[in-house]
Structure formats: C-alpha cells, structure tokens
Amino acid sequence: MIELSELQDAAQKAFPADTLAPARDASWQLIAEMGWLMIDLPEDLGGLGLGRDATTMLHVEMGRVLSRAPLATALITQRALALSETLADKAGWLERTSTGTFVTINYDRRRITLDGRTVSGTLPAVPDADMASHVLLCTDGLIALVPLDAASVTVRERPLWDETRRLFDVTLADHAIDPALVVAEGAAADAIAATLREDMLLGIAADAIGGAAAALDATVDYLKTRRQFDRPLALFQALKHRCADLKTRIVAADALLWARAADPAATSVQFGALKALACEVFRFTTQEMIQLHGGIGLTEEHSAHLFMKRAMLDFWLAGGADVLNEAAGRAALAA
Amino acid sequence: MIELSELQDAAQKAFPADTLAPARDASWQLIAEMGWLMIDLPEDLGGLGLGRDATTMLHVEMGRVLSRAPLATALITQRALALSETLADKAGWLERTSTGTFVTINYDRRRITLDGRTVSGTLPAVPDADMASHVLLCTDGLIALVPLDAASVTVRERPLWDETRRLFDVTLADHAIDPALVVAEGAAADAIAATLREDMLLGIAADAIGGAAAALDATVDYLKTRRQFDRPLALFQALKHRCADLKTRIVAADALLWARAADPAATSVQFGALKALACEVFRFTTQEMIQLHGGIGLTEEHSAHLFMKRAMLDFWLAGGADVLNEAAGRAALAA
Amino acid sequence: MDDTASLETLRADVRAWLAANAPHGWREAEQTHAEFAASQKAWFLKLVEGGFAIPHWPAEWPGGGRSLAEQKVIYEELARADTPRLLLSFVSTYHAASTFFECATPEQKAHYLPRILQGEIWCQGFSEPNAGSDLAALKTRAVREVRDGREVYVVSGQKIWSTMAQYADQCLLLVRTSSEGAKQAGITFLLMDMKSKGVDVRPINQIQGDQEYCEMFLDEVEVPVENRVGEEGKGWAVAQATLSSERGLTLMELAYRMRGAGGRIAELIRKAGKENDPGTLAEFGAIMTRVESACAIADRFIENRLKGEERVGDASIVKLTYSRVLQDFALLGLRLGGLDEQVRAPIVFGDLNTGNWMADYMNSYAWTIAGGSDEVQRNIIAERMLEMGREPKNWVL
C-alpha cells in the first residue's frame, strides 16, 4: 500500500511548484509513466485501487501547478468503464485507458436528444477532445462511448480565458450508438452517472484547493519580496490580515475536502456543496492575489492571471455555486 | 428661509453628541419648543414648509444621538393630516400636532380587515403608542385616525432589544371609524399612503446614516485612545483600513440619501432601496464597532450595543433589505 | 491510538449512561444566573460520579486517563444528548488542573486537585482593563511582605473578564512583582482564595442581559507565598501552560452543536414559506457547508494533536473559522427571522442556541473577541504560520 505522503512527494517531484502550467502532452505522458492512470482502478481489474484519498491528493497537486493535463477527466471516465457490466472489450478498454488512451466527458449540462439508440445534440465543455479517442455520453438510462472520429461527430474548440485548459463542444448528428460501446443501461447507468458526478465535483474541488493554496503561497512570497516605503509589503498589517483570512478559508475548505474524500457515505449533493465552497475560496483567493500583487498582477508576465482564470473556470465547471448551494440547502431542509 | 446648516447647528446644540439616547419625554418637549413639529408643514397651513431636506437633516441628527423621541413618526402622520381634504377639524389637528400632540403609525405590515367602516386586526410595530393620542390607520382606500383610548383599541408594548425605541402592537376589535376622523378615501388615500411610505423610508435611512456616522466617530475615537502593545490601536493598519472602508461606505450612502431627499421624482421603490443600503451600512458599522471595541463593546457600560441594537431595528422597520432590494431589482429590470 | 471497537464500546457506555442521567428541561429551569450556577454544579458532580467529567486528567484520577480519541467520543455524545455545556467548572477542570499538573508543587496538587472534583470553582484573573490582547502589559502589583508573621504577597489592582468569578472559590492570578526588564519577566503566578479580604467582585452587565464575566478589584489582598506557582517572575511561562490547556475539544463540540442548530434555520425557512426560494436555499446550503468545514477543521486539529502533529497557528485557524461561521450563521438566522427577532427575549445562560437570534448574534462576539480576538488570531496566522514578520516593537512616526 502506497502512503499518501509518498504519492504527494512523487507528484511534487514530477510536477515541481516552480513550473506552472507545464505543457499538456508532456505532462500526460509523464502521468501515464507515473502509473497514475492505474491508481484508481480496482486491484482485481489490474489497477492499484488506491481510492479517493489518492486521487484527491493527485488532483490537489495538479491544481497546485495549474496542470494542463486532463487527469481527473481520465480517471472519471475510466471509473465508468471499470463499473461497466456490458462493455464488449472491457479489459481492453481498461488496459488502454491505464496506459494513455484518453476518454473525455462533458463538464456542463448536455443538450441532447435520444431516439432509440440514435443521439443528436451537443455535449458542451468537453475537456481536451483533441487528444481523446472517445467521449463518454451519459444520458438518462444510457452510458456509452462515442468515437470522436466518427462522421456523425463534430468537435469544435471554444477558446477560453483560462489558458491552462481546453474545452470543446462535441456535436452529435444522428449518431448511432455502437452496441459494443454501451457502458451501462437503465438503473445501472444512472448509478454510474451519480458516481461520476461525485468524482467530477470532488476532482474540481481538489483542483481548486490546490490552486488556492499555491496562489496564496505565491502571494505571500511576493509580499515578502516586494518593498514599498522602505520595507517589505509583508509587514503591512492590513495585508497580513487579508492573507491570514485567505489561509484560514483555504485550510477550512481543505479540511472539508479530505473529510468528504474519506467519507464513503457522502452524497453528490455534499460533493457539490464542497465544490462550491472550494471554488469560491479559490476564486476569492485569486481576486486577492491580483489585488495584492498590484500592477504586475495585471500583466501576462506574471502568473497571477493564470490562477485567476483557472479559478473562474473551476467555479463554473459542473455547475456554479448558486445551483450547487441551492441543492445543498434543499437537502439540509429535508434533513 | 432657514439655511440647512443653521438647522443642523441648532439640532447639535439642542441634542449634543455626548448625550446619547436622551430621555424621550424631555426630548419631545424640546423638539416641540424648537418648532421642529412645524418644519415640514406647508407655510399656507401655518408651518415653515422647509421640505425633505430639512426633515432629513433633523433625522440624521436624531440618529446621531440615538434619539428616543418619535420625531420622524410625528412628521409622517402630520403630513397625512396636512394632505387631507376630508378631515373634520383639520386646522385644529395641524395646530395640535405642531405643538406636541403625537399621532403614531405602524412600521410593519398591518394585519387588519376592513368591513365597511369597521376595522379589526393588529397594527404591529407602532412607535410610542403610550404617548400618542391616535394611531393613523392606513389601509387600502382608507386613511383614518383611531383614538388609542377607545374601548375597542388595545395597546400592548413589545419590549425590544433596542432600548432607544418603544414599539407597540395596537389591536382593533370591531373598531368603528369615526367619520370626523377620516383623513382620506379612495385614490386620495392611496396617494397619501404612498407619500407616507416614502417619508418613512427616507426617515429611517436618515436615522441610519446619522447613527452609522456617530458609531464610526466613536469607534475611531476609541481606537485613538485605547493602547495595546505600547501604542494606540488607531496605528494598526488592519484596523485603519477597516475604518476607512466604513467611512467610505457611510459617505457614499450619505451622498445617495441627500440625492434622493432632493429629488422630487424619486419613487418609493428608490427610497426603499436607499433605506436598505443605509441600514445595511449602519448594521455593518455597528458590527465592526463592537468588534473593534473588543470586550468593552460587549458590556452595557459602553454605548456600542445601543448603536448595534438600534441598527438592527432600523434594518427591519418598514421592511428588510431583501424585500426592498427585490422591489428595486424588479423596477430596474422593467426600466 | 485506540482501535475502533473499543471506542465504539465507550460510545455505547456513555450513551447508555446519558440516557439514564442526562438532565432534561435544563434551559427552562435556569431562570436566574444563580439557578444556572446551581444546575451547572449539580451536573458536574453527576458527571464526576459517572466518570465522564475529567477524561483528560491523568489515569490515577477516577474517569481520567482517556486518550484524546476517547475524549472526542465523550464530547460527541454529550453534544448529541444536548446536555448543558460544562461552563462553570471549565476553568477548574482545564485551566486550573493543567496548571497544577504541569507546574505546581506536590503539596499544591494534593491540596487543590481533589477539591476540584468536589465542586470547587476556579476563575482566572489574567486580563486587565489595559491588558487585553496585550496581556503582558498587566499592572496588578504584588509586593512581598511579612504580615502577621506570614510571608505573603500583598496584591492590589484590577482584573477584568473573569468568567463567572462571582461563583468562584479560587482564582488563578497573574500579578506583577517587578517592573524591570521585558514586560513578561516581572510576572508571577499566584493562587488566590476568593474569600480573602480585599477581593471585590462585580459582575459585568452584558449586552444580551447576561453576567458571564466579572471585574475584580483587589485591594491589598494577602496571598501566602506558598500559593505561588513556579518561581517569582516566571509566571508568564506558567500562564502559557494554563492557556494552552484546551481548545480543540471545546471548538469541536461547539461546531457540532452549530451543525445541530441548522434545524432552527430550516424552521425559519419553512415558517417564511421559502422552501422553494432558490436564493434562500442557496444561502442556507452555503452556510451549512461552512459549518461542515468548521466541524472538519476541528476534527482534523484533534487528529493532528493525536498524532503529535499540531503546528503553530493551527489552533488559531480553528478558532477563526469557528468564530466567523458562528457570526454569519447567527446573521442568517436574524435575516430570516426578521422583525420578530428584535423583540427582547429572556436570557438563556451559557447557550449559543437560545432560540432568539439577536441573543445568539450577541453571543457570537464572545467567540470573535474573547479568548484571543479574531484580530489576534490573524496576527498569529500571518506572523507565525505565513512568516510575514512580526508587528514592529518600536515605531518612529
């Protein structure tokens, strides 16, 4: 059994903090070489079976360096394949996705219609569709793989403010689902979809916590270095207190992150509320990061904007805070 | 024509800043002696006709000293009487209310039923009913005076956290309206009711701005005096910045207060939005006031709690921020 | 570390004992502060009897020797059963006890510790009107003299914020025995009998109508030299032992109780007919998630203490998180409650969930100000955790 701290050390060695937003394809290759694409896969399916603690740790670390590689997405779709009871070449799929084949999925609500086994519509906010072989289509009562090179599939990039991620619209025009690529149907599909949503929300929350922690570290470092009025900015109490508040909010959100990651009974509503909290903390941290950096934070020469833009995207992926908190409130009301 | 600054000077002399929450009945007598009960009454009705600028100035000053006397309420109900075209003894009423007779009105939504000219139900949040001769009943299509000593009227005090104000529930049990006490009916009543609501909202906003300004003054003074770690607390930048933010918020709300007071076209929705802003500023200022005072602010020996409790009551009188801001949003949406 | 099975056995034991012994209707029964004090004493003695009052004391004491994990279980069950929090005996069982265990002489231990279990109440005489956040600036003077053949410290000065000193039998007292050198160097730690001549205790009227704190005026109070803890002039170090005695479990318990109080906000939402209002639901969901994070950070703090991994500043983060969430929680209740909450409610002693949101809002300041204000916590976090540099010692303006 690998200790979490070993995994963290390895991640920090492979993706050092001083190289922000490392190139995507090289990162992806490194991720595959490190074995991280096998980390979540159960042992009886050929993986390491380390579970959510381990994946959360990796996502925090990838958030810290503003990783461009879609590790979280890969592990989410792989879990769907692992849970499948119908996929024709399941073992093959698991082998391929463990070694670098990438299957993607949409991070915003889908707008599709299903007519028998023929699908039309657009899957929005699909990460890195350009390097994916398939997109995982999750709709009511059906989960299936859709090959991105099919004639009935169009992939269009939507360039983002966030330069560290790439999102695509995947449009299906009367796409006929290949029976060999059906992952789940009926109740089984809905159960898998719920699990994927939990993973997605937890993954973004972890990314946000990692990003927020790194943003604060960078900000504090800057304030210690930057001098005005003959002293480091770090000595001005108004700025100190703002940093202390950020630290407190980040650590509290981090505590909830790990509590939820370790809780097998946590619901997707709870993961959503965690995601909303973590992303608001990240967003606010980057708002303060830019303000506390002053002018330099408004230039592309400095990395503050990379954090800010990533925080904004995290905030919206898989649902914004308003929607997620509303669901949490409804659940709390029913409790 | 009296200059506003003269009125302000007179108010500050009569109600000096160092005597907070002066006794109600003595204040009321002083207010009558100063002629403030004639200030808003049009000149052709025997008053000074100074208008909303002057009354706003007085309400700011009364807010500053946490006045216990119901000046704003008195001027609101007097305006209704002045606008009446049906009141039997209108001149007498204006003479009496200009010299100290007090008519009150409810500051929360009424829960009454009107059956012909017979009224039942409760008027909640009626200030100083114990010193009022009548309460002004405003309901759809009818405004009338109700004598508080009538057998059909019960007055019950609801003791408040805010020690500087007194509110009563006035319950009417099949109270038959005296035709001589009808102030307005039909469309005229609705028009007067709208004006009264504007006055009420503006009056509370002014009270809140005065209170907030005095709360900040007291807080800054305290921070200049109180020493910790061998220096005045006022020198700690984190506290300085918080005071600067309070000052900014108070001054900005104050600017809107005077812009609205001077605008004859301002709507009751706009006065409501102003009231919501002013009261949130007052509330937050007192929250910071207590925090910045530390332990002493939590004791009855210090006046901070008087400000805080008054701010909380202001916040809710005549409608809370949520409701008022919603109306403002709806109006802005329609604009 | 304890295995899960033994912890669950303990949990079952506590739960069974509480089912038989937990008081009911205590909020209603405490109409005066004196009734509150009596009820607190009775419940403490009952807990001593049951063996759950001093789980954090060493094993030689009845009910002591519990691991932190076991203490956590006990606190969780006490919160779950909605028992009265042990406020009156808190200083006795934590601050006083920890001072004795860590710094006192064998004689002092033998004298004072057993009396705590018999219900002797301690208070703290640390803060002064001009020494709050800057505790080391305290000025209460103690002069060593021989009076009536006894060597005593003659103590004069003024203390403030002594929690429930009006009911206290004994006092942990910080005094100044020297004005030389660093502020901290002249401080001495004494144990003062509250019945001594010259002790004048005056409860402070609090803004919510409670009298939780007192001022203490000391006029030539004689404290025997043998009642000194530690050496003369070394009281600052003793005080650190006193102050560090407890934080984690209390805040954990309080965060759990706040979670339980979420139902009171749900009630307001239902009362206002806002069960389907997205904005209200989102605010409710957001605050309850912050409550969950306050619980999680308190849990983690205790886990880290269990593992011996507590770091400087951790306690400040737990406290600052709790205090901010608590205040915002009360503010949301106030907002949803509306004008009704502005009607003065009867005092409920020592409870943070009184049923009146104005009272709860005012109580929340006890956490944002007392026991190290939010501002002091921010300083600690910025200076010791983020290493942004201390506030300057001397300024040239």
Add this chain to the structure above:
Amino acid sequence: MDDTASLETLRADVRAWLAANAPHGWREAEQTHAEFAASQKAWFLKLVEGGFAIPHWPAEWPGGGRSLAEQKVIYEELARADTPRLLLSFVSTYHAASTFFECATPEQKAHYLPRILQGEIWCQGFSEPNAGSDLAALKTRAVREVRDGREVYVVSGQKIWSTMAQYADQCLLLVRTSSEGAKQAGITFLLMDMKSKGVDVRPINQIQGDQEYCEMFLDEVEVPVENRVGEEGKGWAVAQATLSSERGLTLMELAYRMRGAGGRIAELIRKAGKENDPGTLAEFGAIMTRVESACAIADRFIENRLKGEERVGDASIVKLTYSRVLQDFALLGLRLGGLDEQVRAPIVFGDLNTGNWMADYMNSYAWTIAGGSDEVQRNIIAERMLEMGREPKNWVL
C-alpha cells in the same frame, strides 16, 4: 455658479452637436490597438473643432473657460451619447495641460499647449518597477552635462505603467537629480521628446489581451535643460500639480456609464429566466443602488469642488467607492452569465462595458489598482480624514 437656464442651453447645444457628430459603431471599428488609437485621435480633433475637447482650459483657448458645472453637463452628454471616452488624449489635455498652466514657463506654454490641440499625445513617465504606491522612491537618474555644446540632462532608468506610451509624442518625466536628503527632494520634472535617442518603449501585455500600458527603458536619453519644469530638485511639487489635475469628472462619467450598463445585467436575468427570482432581483437591486450611490458621491464631489469645499480624502472616497462597486458589478455579471463568460472574447479597447464580463472584471482592476490602489486610498482616508496616524517611518522589529 451658473444659472440653470444657461446650463440647459449648453446641454441642448452639446446634444445637437453630438447628434450630428458623435461617431457610431466605433467599438466594432476598432479591431486593433492601432485602429483604436487612430479612432481616438480623429474623435479628439472633431471635439476640438466642436469646442468640447478642453472645456477645463482657460477661456483664451477655443472651447475653454467652462465652469465645472458646464464641464459636468458636457460629460453627461458625452456619456449619454455613448461616445468613445477620450483615453489617448487624456494625459495631454489634463495632466500635461495642468502642468503647463500651473508650473511651466511662458515659452514652454507657447510651445506645447497649441500642439496638444493639434493632436500631440503625451504620456507620463512617473512610476517605476520599484516605485509604485511609493512613487517618491523613484530611481531613474538624470545627470546634468554639456553635450554637443548643449546643456542637457542625461537620463537613464526604467519607467512602467505609462498609459499608451507607444502612441505618445511627448513624456512628462520624473527623474532623480540628487540622492541627498528626503526622497522627494531630489526629484526633477522634465519634458521628454519620445523620439529622442535611447527611448525604448515596450507595451505590456495585459491579462485581458490589451496593451494599454508600457514599460519605458531610458538609456542615456538627452533632455535639454530648458525642458525642465520648475527648479531642479523641485519636481515633486510639479508632479502634485500634474496628478491633481483631474479626478472628479472622469469618475462621474464612469459611474454614469456603469448606471447605463445595468441594462446588460437585466438582459442576463431575462436570458436566465430569473425575472421573478427574489434572490436575483434583490442582488440586482442592491448593486444598482450602490451604483446610484457611486453616482451620487461623484456628483457631490464635483459640487463641493464648485463651492470650493473639497476636503482632503474626498477624492479617495469617490475613487474607492467607484472601484469597489465596479468590481462587484462585474462579479454579479459574471455570476449571472455563468460558464459562457469563460469563453475568451475579442478585445474591446478602453471600454469598461465590453459585452464580456470576464473582460470587464479584469478591467475593473485598472480602478482598484491603478491611479492609487484601494489600499493607498484606505491609507489616505484613515490617516488624513480620520486622523488615525500615519504609517511609521522607521520600524524596529
């Protein structure tokens, strides 16, 4: 003071002139920064021709001699007609002009002022990488020498945050001529031709894709001694005249434009089908009320200036109010816009209402940071208005 009638006549005149002359479709026409600059120049020259470009200049200038009340009317109408804000000529007509009017020699005035009306563009060379909020810490050196028979200052150093310096013909330059005494005492104010040898201007890539600011590298640039404004070593006072030239009207105009942009939020609410969602409406109502208060405080500031009653700190309050409301306004737009706003939008130059809320959010920092950051404004308000004491000059840690 002007009477209302003459102001209304002016308003009608401006409105009529704008109906005939205001550009349309300028946002769409400005696809590159160079196109933006060209469009700005054309519009400025048109305004000069119309007599509305320099209402704040003295009466001897065409279109000058307007009272502040008249200027306010002109700005209101310019905002109302949604004309391009005069960004490129702003430093020329305000900062440079005010420097000349207040501190320059007759020769300097005669030379430079007419050229401004012909479209000569000025930039400012004040800030440096290590002299931002602490401007007086600037290090760019100027040494007086005779070169080629001319007495010149030889200037070397680095400037930053020079607004649109890439289009500038001339530069208001602060340099250090002495390192003796107080930091302020060694500063000299020069006028530098941007075509001089040794001037290297590099636009800064901003996070929203714009290039509004530049860095300026100065390598032995020769500035003739007669291009000095004020005495050597007295440049700090001249710079104060430059910097105080304008604030009120710009912020008034911007606040008014933000009011106008409320419709964009209304649009989002309708698009999201939230026209009847109480929470959303309340947030919209609250922010628009804050916008109104930003308008009101800007109006009052100008009124107070009209009456000669401006006080220290007033300008800081106007700016801090505007910057905070602007940022929260953009944040609300972002929230209501959702994921769509995260798609990168084309750059719209020099506009705060670009149609993309991420861009507007990023632009808002230009007001919370540039021109005296929020933090600097808070210092001014606390220290000079609330008299809470200055930050210390020297610290002993």
